Amino acid sequence: MRVATIAAAVVLAGVATAAQAQQITGAGSTFAAPIYAKWAEAAQGATGVKLNYQAIGSGAGINQINNRTVDFGASDMPVPADQLAQHKLMQFPTVIGGVVMIINVPGVKSDEMKLTGPVLADIYLGKITKWNDPAIAALNPGLKLPALAIAPVHRADGSGTTFVFTDYLGMQSPEWKSKVGSSTSVSWPVGSGAKGSDGVAGTVKQVRGGIGYDESAYAAENHLTTTLLKNKAGKFVAPAMQTYEAAAANADWSKVKNFAIDLNDQPGAESWPIESATFVLLPTDPKDAAQSGRVMRFFNWGFEHGSDIAKQLLYIPLPDSVHQAIRGAWKADVPGAPK
């Protein structure tokens, strides 16, 4: 009995050290959690790196990497340059995700309703309150719009998705920019909040007249009723991989520092207007350079082999030029970068 216990303990300890030897830990973005999990599963054989990722929210992820309790942090919102310098962090994007509008208007099917940024801002400012408002009717001459109250729904928890959406509204409406602004949570003038992507989707589904915003991947997986949006070129585009990719390809990555690019409202006739990259934060002074090396090896695998997995989950892979730039930045800033 005793021998058996000791033997079991020894075996367990052996397993634990074997697992820990190649384990990297990360925390943060819930939005990016599914793709990191899939990449980790697929990459383990090739890289020998096991990922322990905790989707605790971008803000909490930044806290954890600032305190160096994890090997990398993940945030949906680019971290300002001064804070990167203060906490000795290097930032790079991993994948891109779109944000789509979901609605619940009786008689209106997916991708039938046309909306514009200024109209969305007015809805969330409480200036447009009915679905048959002249501003919406003018955009949708073919649709029969009911005289139904609009129920704007937003994320109640702090969220990178809220940052992307409010940032877009600020670009489209000066009033939004001055009155509300953009952040992971804002002081919403009207509407009700729901917890998480699923909460927003569920509330919109249940409330007649509801409108909300959600991540493209979540909306596609759950077959939510989405809308068309007008882009910078003046074209109405449908939320799809093609339009997300067009926006990412049309963005000018060369001009921004720390890859902190704003992908909202990019030029191009095909571009989807609301999307954003999600970021990873690495220490530039790691306690253990080998751990950072494993993190970079893992994400490098994702860049090289993970594009198809990303697309299956409806994330948009970064353009190859950006992958190259990231590898360059690793070599320049992070000890332990792969050669």
Add this chain to the structure above:
Amino acid sequence: MSASTNTAGPSQGRRNLGDLLFAAAAGGLGWFVLLLLSAIVVSLLVGGLPSFRAFGLHFLWSTDWNPVTQRFGAGVSIFGTLVTSALALLLAVPIAFGIAFFLTEIAPEWMRRPVGIAIELLAAIPSIIYGMWGFFVIVPIMGQMVMPWLSDTFANVPLLSTLFGGAPFGTGILTAALILAVMVIPFIAATMRDVFATVPAVYKESAYGVGCTTWEVMRSIVIPYTHISVMGGIMLGLGRALGETMAVTFVIGNANRIASSLFDPGNTIASLVALEFPESPAGSLKLSSLLALGFILFVISFIVLAVSRLLLRPRPV
């Protein structure tokens, strides 16, 4: 004989030492709880200090909660916490009283145990289940049936038309209060049943003997005898309602505005803290404000619990 003295001596000594050790350990654990509690209070207060310092007492009633401009106030969430809890009690107390009355006075003997156990089981359901039930079952019923009916019925009554006005989205203060009421009913009903059972049978029998009806016995004997403990049970329910987080978060609508109508969305301290915590950077004013909110909730709960303890304390008969 010598053997017996030999064994008695040391074992006596061991037992004394054991007693001492046990007393020390038990005492230590008791003090540990007190220490833990005060550590929590102090750390909440210390964490919240920057926020109290930045906004002063104004923090307590300011209705701002704007992470963009870094203006924070507890007004909306304190309002939401108190209003939903008060409404919940308003709905729960009569029902809980009815249950307790039925169980102690009317129900046949064979029914009392199963119904009593069912009530205790209701109290054991995790709050997330109530939240999901509220969101998927109660919210659509409220939005499509109850709320439109209420606003139609009271459309021409001056005060009530405001209280039951606004777009019927199903979520909001009223729905949150309803879910809370269902959650606190078991607590209040169980306490009431227990204290009703403490009324000496001879009092009740005397009352029945002079020809009282069941209701008269309840009103003139049982309630006067137990009313303070009943209040204590209600405060216990209030304590649960104040701190409830997940169930409320699902159905209250989570908006930082003072509601004018019962259909409007609102917020409570507990749900605001739960929602905003993950996106609060360390050292930020937002995190400090959330900790300050936690401290305020602690103070409110402490007052409620203290009052309930005071009312529920054993009284000399």
